Amino acid sequence: MEELIPQFLEVQNKSSINNVFVVGLRIHQSYRLVFFSLFTVTYAVTLTCNLLIILLVFFSKLSHSPMYVLLSNLSLAEILVTTTTVPPMLHILIRNGTYFSLIGCFTQFCLFGVFLVTESFLLSAMSYDRYLAICKPLHYTLIMGPRLCFCLILVCWAMSTLLLSICFSFVASLNFCRDDIIDHLYCDIIPILKLSCSDVSTVEIIMYFFSSASTMFPLLVIISTYGFIIRAIARISSSKGKEKAFSTCSSHLGVVSTYYITTILVYVVPSGHSVIMNKVLSLLYTVVTPLMNPFIYTLRNQEINAAIRQTLSSITRS
Template identity: 45%
Template sequence: MLGNNQTIITEFLLLGFQNIQSFKILLFTLFLITYIITLSSNLLIIILVSTSHQLHSPMYFFLAHLSLSDIVFTMVIVPNMLRLIWGEGGIMSVTDCVSQFHFFASSVATECLLLTVMSYDRYLAICHPLHYTTIMDLKLRLQLALWSWFLGFMVTILIIIPISLLQFCGPNVIDHFFCDFAPLVKHSCSDTYFIEIEGFLLSAPVALFPFAFIIGTYVCIFLTILRIPSTTGRHKAFSTCSSHITVVCTYYGTLITIYVIPSRGHSFNINKVLSLLYTVVTPFFNPIIYCLRNREIGEAFRRRFHH
């Protein structure tokens, strides 16, 4: 027991989506199908990149890592979300809740860094084509991918350790479908001032700085494309990065809307819908965007299918 009749809690009640009794089965089926397609399509991209010789370029190497990040991201969020939909809410222990946030935040950070690496790859390919193969060799691409995963998980550990030491007090109700940073801090009866400052400071190197870097690289890319004399050349150069632009706009657009733009006046339901965009919709559409906009992936898939 704490002062002011506050009781230490060891589990949270996640409400998930409320008032869905009339279409619970429909919603559960929709998200289950989306989950299966997301895992299958991202796994297919990893298999195609690993086994197809024409997809052994750095761009597809990083795409395979992005697909792996989407798989981890989806498996952390969606299965428990399906449980909450079916049970119209559910219990999670504090330990499980903190663990879910750890893997969720690590996947978000890793994906931000991988998108940054992919923009650097496109920058080299378009702005410095003569030196591209020399600079982006196997050693560099391995280092960039491994550092993205390592930094994504290590930066998150720096915030997870102090969160795991917090004491949580009632009420233990979280009006969301997963454990995010804000609900965890809100339900703590410990002093969270320094943790909130730390969370803000750590978001810069894994979200804001990469986003600024991506914008800078694409400014250089667009200026280079505009200097290409032929229309065919400009179209070909732009097509090599159009898929990445689409994914970056979708991913960062939803993250900025939720975590950067002030959320006062937003209902919990609006925040849930916005969270669905990057936790469910974006991993679902990423492989579709790359497959539809990339001829080589489509050809590799047709060869593999016919084989």
């Protein structure tokens, strides 16, 4: 992200806005305390569960499986997504809105975008891994070795950083001199563009193209791979074999569903949501989804459950 520093300075020089006021949730003081407590507990559980998955993968036999190495990277991306948004959100909530520097606001938007897009790419990489495991089981270990797994992870993180750098370069070309109020839970691209006194129509088209590409292209990969997977499962003669093959994909499908439904509604479907609806949807994919995903994987995955039991057993014996 170092190449973005000059652009951050350029934004500051071209803007008559030095600080922005992020509104957060417009609710009564007593309700704010309730939401603050709820979000704090949710954030703590999310960090703990995702961190446990990362540690479990790398300190057990699961570290030899590309699927779980990819899963640990997904957990890392979710930790970063929530850490980028939830702590500032808690600060905004307890103070009933607060000021952030324009540079800080841009930094949050950029980092949040990188981590969110990385999740999308990682989910598509995981679907490719499941495709190889089910459709080409005899060649799986030969194709999906540590080298390819590492390359997929590297491409996911690098592509998301590149895409967000390009997006930011267009946003950095705008002048910001309107209202310094962002009526949202954090600094996101749509409310940021409303601060600009430049013509943002071209930038909006470019941002829509990049958000659609970074969301829909991985989704098309996932749909395509699962088309082949479903066809391969249908050819399995025994019902037990079909159930076992599908069980390896069910957790991934659950995470894909929760991620893409909210992301598409916010960033791909043409904006027509109310401010309240945008805030609710934002809470879903920044607070709720990262909390649900570890439970989806642990509750429906026999290998992770076995690794948890083995780890707990070794701890109790020692």
